[in-house]
Amino acid sequence: xxxxxxxxxxxxxxxxxxxxxxxxxxxxxxxxxxxxxxxxxxxxxxxxxxxxxxxxxxxxxxxxxxxxxxxxxxxxxxxxxxxxxxxxxxxxxxxxxxxxxxxxxxxxxxxxxxxxxxxxxxxxxxxxxxxxxxxxxxxxxxxxxxxxxxxxxxxxxxxxxxxxxxxxxxxxxxxxxxxxxxxxxxxxxxxxxxxxxxxxxxxxxxxxxxxxxxxxxxxxxxxxxxxxxxxxxxxxxxxxxxxxxxxxxxxxxxxxxxxxxxxxxxxxxxxxxxxxxxxxxxxxxxxxxxxxxxxxxxxxxxxxxxxxxxxxxxxxxxxxxxxxxxxxxxxxxxxxxxxxxxxxxxxxxxxxxxxxxxxxxxxxxxxxxxxxxxxxxxxxxxxxxxxxxxxxxxxxxxxxxxxxxxxxxxxxxxxxxxxxxxxxxxxxxxxxxxxxxxxxxxxxxxxx
Amino acid sequence: xxxxxxxxxxxxxxxxxxxxxxxxxxxxxxxxxxxxxxxxxxxxxxxxxxxxxxxxxxxxxxxxxxxxxxxxxxxxxxxxxxxxxxxxxxxxxxxxxxxxxxxxxxxxxxxxxxxxxxxxxxxxxxxxxxxxxxxxxxxxxxxxxxxxxxxxxxxxxxxxxxxxxxxxxxxxxxxxxxxxxxxxxxxxxxxxxxxxxxxxxxxxxxxxxxxxxxxxxxxxxxxxxxxxxxxxxxxxxxxxxxxxxxxxxxxxxxxxxxxxxxxxxxxxxxxxxxxxxxxxxxxxxxxxxxxxxxxxxxxxxxxxxxxxxxxxxxxxxxxxxxxxxxxxxxxxxxxxxxxxxxxxxxxxxxxxxxxxxxxxxxxxxxxxxxxxxxxxxxxxxxxxxxxxxxxxxxxxxxxxxxxxxxxxxxxxxxxxxxxxxxxxxxxxxxxxxxxxxxxxxxxxxxxx
Numbered sequence: 017x018x019x020x021x022x023x024x025x026x027x028x029x030x031x032x033x034x035x036x037x038x039x040x041x042x043x044x045x046x047x048x049x050x051x052x053x054x055x056x057x058x059x060x061x062x063x064x065x066x067x068x069x070x071x072x073x074x075x076x077x078x079x080x081x082x083x084x085x086x087x088x089x090x091x092x093x094x095x096x097x098x099x100x101x102x103x104x105x106x107x108x109x110x111x112x113x114x115x116x117x118x119x120x121x122x123x124x125x126x127x128x129x130x131x132x133x134x135x136x137x138x139x140x141x142x143x144x145x146x147x148x149x150x151x152x153x154x155x156x157x158x159x160x161x162x163x164x165x166x167x168x169x170x171x172x173x174x175x176x177x178x179x180x181x182x183x184x185x186x187x188x189x190x191x192x193x194x195x196x197x198x199x200x201x202x203x204x205x206x207x208x209x210x211x212x213x214x215x216x217x218x219x220x221x222x223x224x225x226x227x228x229x230x231x232x233x234x235x236x237x238x239x240x241x242x243x244x245x246x247x248x249x250x251x252x253x254x255x256x257x258x259x260x261x262x263x264x265x266x267x268x269x270x271x272x273x274x275x276x277x278x279x280x281x282x283x284x285x286x287x288x289x290x291x292x293x294x295x296x297x298x299x300x301x302x303x304x305x306x307x308x309x310x311x312x313x314x315x316x317x318x319x320x321x322x323x324x325x326x327x328x329x330x331x332x333x334x335x336x337x338x339x340x341x342x343x344x345x346x347x348x349x350x351x352x353x354x355x356x357x358x359x360x361x362x363x364x365x366x367x368x369x370x371x372x373x374x375x376x377x378x379x380x381x382x383x384x385x386x387x388x389x390x391x392x393x394x395x396x397x398x399x400x401x402x403x404x405x406x407x408x409x410x411x412x413x414x415x416x417x418x419x420x421x422x423x424x425x426x427x428x429x430x431x432x433x434x435x436x437x438x439x440x441x442x443x444x445x446x447x448x449x450x451x452x453x454x455x456x457x458x459x460x461x462x463x464x
Numbered sequence: 465x466x467x468x469x470x471x472x473x474x475x476x477x478x479x480x481x482x483x484x485x486x487x488x489x490x491x492x493x494x495x496x497x498x499x500x501x502x503x504x505x506x507x508x509x510x511x512x513x514x515x516x517x518x519x520x521x522x523x524x525x526x527x528x529x530x531x532x533x534x535x536x537x538x539x540x541x542x543x544x545x546x547x548x549x550x551x552x553x554x555x556x557x558x559x560x561x562x563x564x565x566x567x568x569x570x571x572x573x574x575x576x577x578x579x580x581x582x583x584x585x586x587x588x589x590x591x592x593x594x595x596x597x598x599x600x601x602x603x604x605x606x607x608x609x610x611x612x613x614x615x616x617x618x619x620x621x622x623x624x625x626x627x628x629x630x631x632x633x634x635x636x637x638x639x640x641x642x643x644x645x646x647x648x649x650x651x652x653x654x655x656x657x658x659x660x661x662x663x664x665x666x667x668x669x670x671x672x673x674x675x676x677x678x679x680x681x682x683x684x685x686x687x688x689x690x691x692x693x694x695x696x697x698x699x700x701x702x703x704x705x706x707x708x709x710x711x712x713x714x715x716x717x718x719x720x721x722x723x724x725x726x727x728x729x730x731x732x733x734x735x736x737x738x739x740x741x742x743x744x745x746x747x748x749x750x751x752x753x754x755x756x757x758x759x760x761x762x763x764x765x766x767x768x769x770x771x772x773x774x775x776x777x778x779x780x781x782x783x784x785x786x787x788x789x790x791x792x793x794x795x796x797x798x799x800x801x802x803x804x805x806x807x808x809x810x811x812x813x814x815x816x817x818x819x820x821x822x823x824x825x826x827x828x829x830x831x832x833x834x835x836x837x838x839x840x841x842x843x844x845x846x847x848x849x850x851x852x853x854x855x856x857x858x859x860x861x862x863x864x865x866x867x868x869x870x871x872x873x874x875x876x877x878x879x880x881x882x883x884x885x886x887x888x889x890x891x892x893x894x895x896x897x898x899x900x901x902x903x904x905x906x907x908x909x910x911x912x
Binding site: 027057059060063068069073074178316317318319321322338339340341342343344345346347348353355357382384385386414416417419420421423424425427428430433434437438439440441442443444445446447449450451 | 475505507508511516517521522626764765766767769770786787788789790791792793794795796801803805830832833834862864865867868869871872873875876878881882885886887888889890891892893894895897898899
């Protein structure tokens with residue numbers, strides 16, 4: 017019987033293993049995971065740090081349950097160090113015991129995720145300085161949380177903002193240092209301002225245009241952070257780094273597996289690498305962007321899981337295709353929901369797409385109905401094709417609905433005219449006679 | 465300057481008048497409304513009955529404000545009795561004074577809405593028996609509400625269910641009598657069962673397969689309701705009729721304006737009738753169904769408003785087209801949201817479309833995140849084209865999001881394969897790594 021080996025036991029890897037198993041009960045499937053956990057929700061880490069959920073709740077499967085329920089063997093603490101395509105074999109060792117490990121495969125999936133981008137900031141090796149990429153990072157961070165009063169976050173991306181909320185909610189003094197002149201660089205600045213306002217409103221310090229020059233302290237303990245232009249060192253008991261990640265491709269590269277211009281493992285629509293029988297999925301692999309018409313780096317669990325599912329079907333012998341991504345993301349920052357899909361104005365400009373855009377402020381549902389909440393929607397339309405190519409929304413009401421509808425419209429190449437006449441659901445408690453998305457489309461049409 | 469006359473001062477009529485005004489400040493625009501109110505939210509009536517909102521809150525514009533802010537003259541209590549296309553003139557009278565009214569027009573919009581379908585049930589003329597079509601109906605009903613303890617609702621459609629919730633919330637004993645073997649006949653029976661359960665859970669009596677044979681009582685006061693198969697007469701202090709409406713086409717028909725096979729006024733995509741320069745929009749007009757490829761009756765505010773907007777643009781001399789409807793609706797029944805879009809199984813069967821469908825039960829957002837709620841989603845797919853043609857959802861979480869995404873997918877002829885890979889937004893508080901809509905699409909795919 018065919019032997020499947022999966023390197024990496026999270027979103028992409030475990031989804032693939034489970035999907036392959038469902039399609040073919042006879043396959044022999046082994047998952048090799050470097051860390052001590054498999055199958056956990058990376059997106060849930062901020063809520064674990066805030067104490068909303070336990071680490072156990074974030075774990076869907078233990079290796080024992082995975083074996084008994086899905087007949088998939090998962091080995092944790094196993095780091096694969098070499099893939100030998102010619103011999104169809106992987107080699108590595110158990111991190112805890114040092115024991116050598118080797119597995120033969122017929123088909124292989126590389127789902128090794130990301131690793132922190134090497135930081136140029138001096139002092140990131142000090143004590144109490146944490147990345148927040150894996151559950152292990154979060155578990156370690158939780159051990160010092162009780163002794164930390166002032167926490168600095170370097171980087172105002174998704175992880176940085178979610179951690180800021182979590183830490184503020186457990187009573188910490190939190191300051192975000194962001195190199196660029198806005199948080200959430202994947203959004204346009206006018207939308208990011210709404211997020212910065214919400215952070216300030218909840219007592220989070222936001223320092224934009226503040227590249228960090230150094231972390232100071234000793235091996236045992238960071239004591240402060242020095243940002244460019246700041247008068248002095250800002251005291252900090254702990255520092256979280258959200259300074260970016262890069263695809264973990266070391267294993268692939270040494271095996272002669274091609275990476276693309278993005279630096280991630282190049283895959284075709286079947287999630288197969290240039291080496292037949294070796295697949296890659298999730299954050300270590302490229303994701304095809306439907307708007308740019310080429311692969312991009314896009315580190316998000318939903319895409320990793322979808323790629324994993326496609327890879328799993330192909331590991332089991334199907335020929336399934338990944339449909340591609342439009343870069344849909346959402347996060348919560350205190351009471352505010354913030355989402356985006358498609359291209360931002362800056363991204364559209366980089367693609368030399370001529371755009372027209374409009375931003376509206378609207379009420380989440382009928383003005384007269386109790387508890388209506390403000391939301392903002394910005395739409396970006398290709399001036400020539402008149403197709404929707406981007407949407408951003410922030411607000412205190414149902415932002416996720418508008419982002420999901422916009423994502424669907426973008427994936428189907430909908431024009432702004434058709435968007436302005438979408439037959440959306442309305443009843444006063446859940447919407448408006450004219451949905452804010454439609455009002456935003458009308459606002460774009462007035463400019464076309 | 466061109467003179468625009470609009471008959472009917474609510475969703476379609478006032479939207480049209482306002483849109484025409486915005487496009488052309490020079491037009492002379494007169495709105496003639498039979499009732500005492502213009503510009504109110506019909507969809508808000510149940511929440512007025514429950515006391516959540518006042519009647520004033522449901523009114524967007526008084527005639528005085530409409531005149532001062534939009535330079536539109538609205539005359540209330542004016543019933544138009546005749547349209548004379550040859551003379552481009554309408555004739556009628558003021559209901560309160562009997563004074564004759566006549567207006568000349570260059571372009572006319574008929575937006576006369578609906579009227580109750582003539583009920584075959586004996587006794588609907590008794591005291592304390594109410595339709596619930598206009599705000600006047602609701603205002604009159606509110607005057608007897610204090611003296612009514614037991615209220616019967618005839619008909620388990622949208623209005624009946626929303627009123628049942630409202631009346632229960634103000635402490636009434638409520639029983640719904642539905643002729644068919646389920647409430648909400650526009651949904652499939654398996655989904656309607658969820659709604660019936662919610663009604664029962666909140667103490668509303670639900671009698672399905674219970675056609676009403678007679679209302680009993682005297683001219684002053686209904687005293688009871690006799691349903692087929694019931695052992696006796698059920699005492700009732702008041703009765704609400706949700707026994708259907710029909711397009712109010714009297715005026716159009718006497719003027720030689722053509723109605724279609726649905727019984728509503730036939731219009732082309734410009735919302736123009738067979739008489740050039742005379743338009744119709746809203747619930748008195750047909751609505752083009754994108755799935756059936758022909759006009760249908762579809763009485764809903766969102767479609768009325770969209771048709772009104774298109775008509776208003778054309779009244780102002782543009783050539784705008786109505787994009788059509790896919791029958792998207794939603795309502796709230798106590799804690800449950802219930803929505804549908806596209807065709808139900810019965811409707812698809814009537815169109816001889818071969819279908820495959822699946823229903824799933826899922827959690828609204830990540831299972832481990834606090835406050836996750838159950839929702840059910842049913843998808844209906846054309847077995848041959850593999851396109852999504854219908855979606856129904858009910859549940860205690862964000863149903864409206866899934867219905868809106870499904871409506872967008874239906875309007876863009878999306879296949880179930882593409883639906884299963886939609887790039888939707890995810891963060892634990894707002895969604896699942898695999899959105900329930902995607903899980904439902906996967907369930908359909910397993911059957912294809």
